[in-house]
Amino acid sequence: MSAQQRFLLLLILVGALATVLGLVSKRARLLPYPVVLAAAGVVVGLLPGGALGHVGADVILLAFVPGLVFEAALTLDLPELRRRLLPVGLLATAGVALTVVLIGTLTHLILGLSWASGMLLGAILAATDPIAVVTLMRRMNAPPGLSAILEGESLFNDGTGVAVFTAVLATILSGAPSVGDAALRFLEITLGGAAIGLAVGFLGLLLLRFAADAPLEILATLVIAYGSYLAADVVHASGIVAVVVAGIVVARYGTAIGRLHGPQLLGFWSLFAFVLNAVLFILVGAALPAWELLPVFGFVLVVFLIMLVTRAIPVYGILGMSAFRPPAIPWAWRHMTFWAGVRGALSVALALSVANLPGVDSRVALIAYGVVLLSLLVQGGLVSPVTKALGIERVA
Numbered sequence: 001m002s003a004q005q006r007f008l009l010l011l012i013l014v015g016a017l018a019t020v021l022g023l024v025s026k027r028a029r030l031l032p033y034p035v036v037l038a039a040a041g042v043v044v045g046l047l048p049g050g051a052l053g054h055v056g057a058d059v060i061l062l063a064f065v066p067g068l069v070f071e072a073a074l075t076l077d078l079p080e081l082r083r084r085l086l087p088v089g090l091l092a093t094a095g096v097a098l099t100v101v102l103i104g105t106l107t108h109l110i111l112g113l114s115w116a117s118g119m120l121l122g123a124i125l126a127a128t129d130p131i132a133v134v135t136l137m138r139r140m141n142a143p144p145g146l147s148a149i150l151e152g153e154s155l156f157n158d159g160t161g162v163a164v165f166t167a168v169l170a171t172i173l174s175g176a177p178s179v180g181d182a183a184l185r186f187l188e189i190t191l192g193g194a195a196i197g198l199a200v201g202f203l204g205l206l207l208l209r210f211a212a213d214a215p216l217e218i219l220a221t222l223v224i225a226y227g228s229y230l231a232a233d234v235v236h237a238s239g240i241v242a243v244v245v246a247g248i249v250v251a252r253y254g255t256a257i258g259r260l261h262g263p264q265l266l267g268f269w270s271l272f273a274f275v276l277n278a279v280l281f282i283l284v285g286a287a288l289p290a291w292e293l294l295p296v297f298g299f300v301l302v303v304f305l306i307m308l309v310t311r312a313i314p315v316y317g318i319l320g321m322s323a324f325r326p327p328a329i330p331w332a333w334r335h336m337t338f339w340a341g342v343r344g345a346l347s348v349a350l351a352l353s354v355a356n357l358p359g360v361d362s363r364v365a366l367i368a369y370g371v372v373l374l375s376l377l378v379q380g381g382l383v384s385p386v387t388k389a390l391g392i393e394r395v396a
Contacts, residue, residue: 011279018278034344035380037281042290042373057353060345062229064280065158066243070225071273072155073247075266080148087322087329088149091337092156095314099126100164102310103303110306111299116172117361119182123168124351124368125307127161128154129344142392146333150340158346159241163189165350166238173359192237197245200228204246205253214264221265224250240346284348284372293370296363300370304378307371311341332390339386343375 021036081088103122107113113121167185171178204224211217224246232242293300315338323329351368354360 014279014282017282022278032380032383034277034281035376037278038284038373038376038380041282041284057349057351060280060283060349060352061239062233064276065240065346065349066225066229067222067276068273068280069155069158069240069243070221070247071269072151073244074221074251074269076151076155076248076251077144077148078248078252080144081152083327084145084148084152086325087319088152088156090318090322091149091153091314092160095153095318096126096157096160096164098314099310100168102313103306106306106310107303111302113361113363117364119168120165120172120354120360121303121364121368122310123161123165124347124354124364125303125343125371126164127157127343127346128341129158129346142387143333145327145329146336146392149329149333149337153337155244159193159238159244160190162240162346162350163193163238169354169360175359189236189238190241192235193232193239193241194245196232196235196237197228197242198249200224200231200242201246201249202253204250208250208254217265218268221250221269280345281376284345284376288352288366288369290373293366293373296366296370299363299367300374303367304371304374307343307375312338315341332392335390336387336392339379339383342379343372347372 017040018037021040022033024036100119100122103125104115104119107118107121108115111118163186164182166189167182170185171182174181201224204220204227207220207223208217211220225243228242228246229239233239316334319329319334319337348369351365351372355365356362
């Protein structure tokens with residue numbers, strides 16, 4: 001069998017597995033679809049010979065992330081997001097920074113990791129990825145305000161989290177790690193990505209102006225999504241920030257010049273994101289054989305608990321402070337925001353990118369990957385009981 005045939009067979013097998021697991025997930029409503037996919041990926045990763053192969057960080061970041069981030073930005077409830085902009089903005093900026101510092105400090109003090117390794121681990125785990133939670137809550141008709149907070153936070157902190165990771169890694173590899181150097185690099189990476197996202201977004205609007213039908217609009221939005229990421233990545237800016245900004249520009253201004261809210265375009269992006277998620281979560285589960293985690297399993301458990309603690313501090317602190325400004329944030333929403341801080345594919349991509357990298361503690365990638373799996377299986381798997389216990393599923 002040729003390499004091309006093996007690749008096609010891989011796509012067919014992954015697609016078939018995702019379809020079967022989708023049916024299982026619909027029957028067992030307690031288990032969100034991405035959680036089932038990740039668990040299946042773990043099992044597949046244990047099979048002899050690496051049945052699916054091991055996905056690399058570049059594949060996740062280049063092939064999957066731009067499409068998923070753009071779809072999230074394109075379908076974001078912008079009016080509701082504006083109402084919740086203060087808590088979302090604080091969680092995606094101050095919350096990410098605080099999480100990095102707390103995880104870095106606690107892993108240094110408790111586990112004895114170096115300051116550099118602890119901060120790098122914190123940067124990998126800083127960005128949340130509550131795709132499974134948002135999917136389940138939409139099915140349960142969750143309040144739009146809570147959905148806006150969760151979706152907005154995950155969308156924006158994907159960008160800021162990767163920018164922090166890039167800055168921390170760059171200052172470590174420079175041989176002279178420092179907070180000042182990392183902060184300066186963060187600003188350069190973030191502002192550069194935002195500028196490129198604005199430019200590509202508005203250039204894309206010009207392209208969309210001449211799109212006479214839905215297929216051309218679909219093609220144009222694909223160019224905007226992946227073009228903004230590539231343009232930023234080439235100049236070492238934040239590709240995810242660029243995609244987020246470009247997606248919001250198109251969502252905000254595109255309706256005046258095209259059919260961006262037509263069923264064909266949004267239907268395509270919904271299907272595209274579903275396929276990307278289905279394949280991605282299986283590949284995430286199979287990214288590393290689970291048996292490789294055994295030597296660091298104790299570290300994984302401790303860091304997972306540290307991650308939960310460091311999630312609680314910014315969530316309850318920031319949402320508590322922002323509650324003084326209307327609209328109010330109910331306590332049930334705060335509890336759900338805490339539990340919905342699931343780590344996912346983006347953190348796996350960042351972990352894989354530092355595996356076997358000279359100058360980086362080899363345990364960092366393994367610990368981060370193990371924590372992501374625990375987060376998906378434990379936090380994601382318990383989303384439905386937590387949601388029901390909080391009474392959120394009964395709120396229309």
